[in-house]
Amino acid sequence: MASLKDLRGRINSVKSTRKITQAMKMVAAAKLRRAQAQAEAARPYAQRMERMLASLGAAVADSPDAPKMLIGTGRDQVHLLVVVTAERGLSGPFNTNAGRFARARIRALEAEGKTVKLLTVGRKGATYLKREFGSRFVGEVSYHNVKRIGFEQADELATRITAMLEAGEFDVCTLIYNRFQSVISQVASEQRLIPAPLPANDTAAAPAAAGELPALYEYEPSEEELLAALLPKNLAIQIYRALLENAAGFYGSQMTAMDNATRNAGDMINRLTLNYNRTRQANITKELIEIISGAEAV
Amino acid sequence: MATFDLELVSPERLLLSRPVEMAVIPAVEGDMGVLPNHAPMIVALKGGVIRVTEGGRETERLFIMGGFAEITPTRVTVLADEATPVATLSRAAATQRVAEAEAALAAATNDAPEIREKAMDRVMAARAMQEAAQAA
Known part of the structure; x- marks a missing residue:
C-alpha cells in the first residue's frame, strides 16, 4: 500500500498535468478559430477559380495540345503522393490516421506494380513513413518555423510539383490529407491533383450562374495560354486549401485530445483522493487500536 | 447609372x-x-x-x-x-521587390525562354507596384 506521502505526490503531479492539458486545450481552441476563419476566407477564391476553370476547361479539353497538368502525361505508371500532416503531436490520432491512410495507398499502388514517390509536408508524416518507405522519398517539407501558413507556402509547393511534372518525374499526383469534417472529426482522404479533375461544366457552373445565360466567353490571350497560367494557380489553391484544412483539423484534433486528457486527469485525481482518504482513515484506526490495546494491557 | x-x-x-x-x-x-x-x-x-x-x-x-x-x-x-x-502600399517594400525581381531576372539569363518571360513579368509587376506606390 502506497504511503500517504506517495499519494500526495501523485495527486499533485496529476494536478499539474491537468493544468497543462487544460491550457493546451484553450490554446488549441483559440488557434482553431483562427484557422477556421482563414479557411473560410480562402473559399471565395477557390469557388470562383473553379467556375472559371469549368468554362475554360470545356473549351480546351478536347484539343490535343492541352496542357499536361490538365490531361496528365497519358501514362499511369509513376505516382507522386503528397502527404500532408501536422508539425506536432499531442493531437490524438490525427497524424497516425493520415499516415496509415498513406501507407495503405502506397501498398495498394505497389501491389498493382506502380512506382510510388513520396513528398511529405509536415514533420510527423515524414517520421511516420520514413522507416518503412524511406527509399520512396523525393522530398520533405516542414513548416515548423512558419508562424502562419500563407498562400506563399502553397505556391512554393505547387511550383515544386509543377517543376517535377515538367521534368517528367511522375504521371499522377495525389494529395493525401485530413479533411476537416468538423471540430471533432477529421477524415483522412485523398484528392487527385494531376491530371486535374475538371469540375463538370453543367453541375458545378450551373447553380452558380442561375438566371444567367450560358455565356460564350471571349478569351484574351488565347484559351491555351490562359489555361496554362490558370492551372498552376489552381494547383496552388488546392494545396493551400489542404494546408489550411490540415491546420484547422490539427487544432480540432488537439483540442479533443487535450479535452480527453483533462477529463482523464480529473478522474485520476478523484480516484487518488479517495485512495488517499481511505489510507488516512485506516492509519487513524490503526493508531487508535494500538492506543486502546496498549491502555488495556496496563 | x-x-x-x-x-x-x-x-x-x-x-x-x-x-x-x-x-x-x-x-x-x-x-x-x-x-x-x-x-x-x-x-x-x-x-x-x-x-x-x-x-x-x-x-x-x-x-x-x-x-x-x-x-x-x-x-x-x-x-x-x-x-x-x-493607399497602404509602401514605397520601400515596392523598391525592394523591384530589386528582387530584377535579381531573379538576371539570374535567369540562361534558363528557358518561358522562365525568363515569367521573371520579366514579375519585374514589370514590381515596377508597376513601385509606380503606384509613388503616385499614392
Whole structure:
C-alpha cells in the first residue's frame, strides 16, 4: 500500500498535468478559430477559380495540345503522393490516421506494380513513413518555423510539383490529407491533383450562374495560354486549401485530445483522493487500536 | 447609372464585393475599362492598379500583382494573386521587390525562354507596384 506521502505526490503531479492539458486545450481552441476563419476566407477564391476553370476547361479539353497538368502525361505508371500532416503531436490520432491512410495507398499502388514517390509536408508524416518507405522519398517539407501558413507556402509547393511534372518525374499526383469534417472529426482522404479533375461544366457552373445565360466567353490571350497560367494557380489553391484544412483539423484534433486528457486527469485525481482518504482513515484506526490495546494491557 | 457587381478576391480573402459603375482593370494586353453589359470575357491580368468608379467618382484604387478576371454582362470577378489598396502600399517594400525581381531576372539569363518571360513579368509587376506606390 502506497504511503500517504506517495499519494500526495501523485495527486499533485496529476494536478499539474491537468493544468497543462487544460491550457493546451484553450490554446488549441483559440488557434482553431483562427484557422477556421482563414479557411473560410480562402473559399471565395477557390469557388470562383473553379467556375472559371469549368468554362475554360470545356473549351480546351478536347484539343490535343492541352496542357499536361490538365490531361496528365497519358501514362499511369509513376505516382507522386503528397502527404500532408501536422508539425506536432499531442493531437490524438490525427497524424497516425493520415499516415496509415498513406501507407495503405502506397501498398495498394505497389501491389498493382506502380512506382510510388513520396513528398511529405509536415514533420510527423515524414517520421511516420520514413522507416518503412524511406527509399520512396523525393522530398520533405516542414513548416515548423512558419508562424502562419500563407498562400506563399502553397505556391512554393505547387511550383515544386509543377517543376517535377515538367521534368517528367511522375504521371499522377495525389494529395493525401485530413479533411476537416468538423471540430471533432477529421477524415483522412485523398484528392487527385494531376491530371486535374475538371469540375463538370453543367453541375458545378450551373447553380452558380442561375438566371444567367450560358455565356460564350471571349478569351484574351488565347484559351491555351490562359489555361496554362490558370492551372498552376489552381494547383496552388488546392494545396493551400489542404494546408489550411490540415491546420484547422490539427487544432480540432488537439483540442479533443487535450479535452480527453483533462477529463482523464480529473478522474485520476478523484480516484487518488479517495485512495488517499481511505489510507488516512485506516492509519487513524490503526493508531487508535494500538492506543486502546496498549491502555488495556496496563 | 447602371451598375454591375464587382468582386475582387485574393487567395487569402475577399477584398471587395459590391455594385460599381465602372472598373478599369489592367489586362495583359492593355488596361480595359469595364462598364455594365460588357461582352463575356476571360482575361489574364498583369501587375497594375484596378480603379473603381461609383457615383461618378473614382472611389477605390487597388494594386494587384497579376491574376485573372471573368467578365459577364452583370458581374466582374477578379482573381488577384495578391491585392492591396494603393493607399497602404509602401514605397520601400515596392523598391525592394523591384530589386528582387530584377535579381531573379538576371539570374535567369540562361534558363528557358518561358522562365525568363515569367521573371520579366514579375519585374514589370514590381515596377508597376513601385509606380503606384509613388503616385499614392
